[in-house]
Amino acid sequence: MADLPLFDDSDLSRILCIVAHPDDMEYGASAAVAKWTGEGKTVAYLLLTHGEAGIRNLPPVEVGPLRAEEQASACRIVGVSDLEILDFPDGLLEPDQAVRHAIAKRIREFRPDAVMMTNWRLEVPWGLNHVDHRAAGVAAIDAIRDADNPWLFTDLGNAGLAAWKAEKLLVTGAQPTSAIELSADDVAKGVESLKAHTVYLEALPDHPDPNEMITDICSTTGREAGVAYALPIEVIDM
Template sequence: MRAECRRGSWGSLGRMTTPTSPTAEPVQNLDWSSWKRVLVVVAHPDDPEYGLSAAVHEWTTAGVEVSYLLLTHGEAGIQGRDPAEVGPLRAEEQRRACHCVGVTDLVILDHPDSMLVYTLDLRRDIAREIRRRRPDVVVLTNFDVEAYGGLNQADHRVAGLATIDATRDAANPWAQRELLDEEGLEPWSTSKLLVAGVPNPTHYVGVSHESVEAGVASLCEHDEYLKALPDHPVPHEFIPGMLREGAGLVGDENLECAVTFRVFDV
């Protein structure tokens, strides 16, 4: 079914909200015309697929190289099924989702799902991938305690904080010294951090109908995971609705769908 930029069914699942609250700051068009590489860092398979992946498709279509770094395999995400089975299944679902939006570089680390802990080791693992890929920007998702209509999941909170600090570690030659001394990875400074799914965005990326469709398709690839969530809203209904809500914050009647971010200079 074709995904159109119209208001859709939101359902009751807390993760599915997009910014709808008024913001005191003007939401500006994000200028990404000079970007060559983007790194998206999230905790689990499917985390990029709630609106963000539509922007990813917009970028890859324009020739930007987008990499995904997942900190876990999401092996604890399907109740009643053995994590040893679920981890590879969800990794494969994420690979198919990446294909939908033009992402060819996917790295999944082996940190424990649902038990992600903020450590120097986690920061180092993220900083390593930043130095390897040398992205212009790093993208993460909302890591507030209250997010997505409820209390945010613990792994999301840890992933966000660790990514912020790892971005600084990646730029500092005196931090995580083994990355330089033992692995030969030179420091790398990204220009910006983008946080998706926040209630107080500062910037937006307008997305085409094709990118909306690609974003919907990327979420649909997480088929087994979604089957385990009987109350999950239908992707082709609520994803366009979220992106329409994002465009509504901009105040441009010619803009139909947008992914919103809070942007920080690094």
């Protein structure tokens, strides 16, 4: 008997992925995105920063555009054409009203059934979480509620963006409650999407091999879920 139940995503048609940086979606989550786009679901990415402070030996003015280009390449591999990158400061992100407003605006524009994001907690399976991941997660959770409240950010309503409720929150890199079944092709596209961050990965000489890393995550979770490959997720009803 499988230890981890499979998540039924058949009712999802629109998924908004909200993360702090270029590459955050590529540590397994993009394999699920490849599955969804392959099934005809509509997926959009919202990145809160350009990740401009992420490469130590290159200045932010060069890194921001470079990482945006790498993210666009990663998106194309998994079938995503809707990519928006905001200009909040990398490394200094805060879950303040400006960030919540920007996320709530995108939620009301895109009207997703579910939001996917990375773990926002301080302690994560690989150690202590990045400050931007924590801030992005808290802001996204708050903004999901903000987007559904017509009496918050009334400027959005006045601009024709009606309140919208995203029903599900899908969290990667957390203690999983479910798994999304994947095909070998989904996993391969997930690997290639991570490899698309070429310059970023070259600046991290100790980074694990993308093929080994993503395949191990998906095959290990697959065994726990009783299938060949799967992505571990925490599912939260909103």
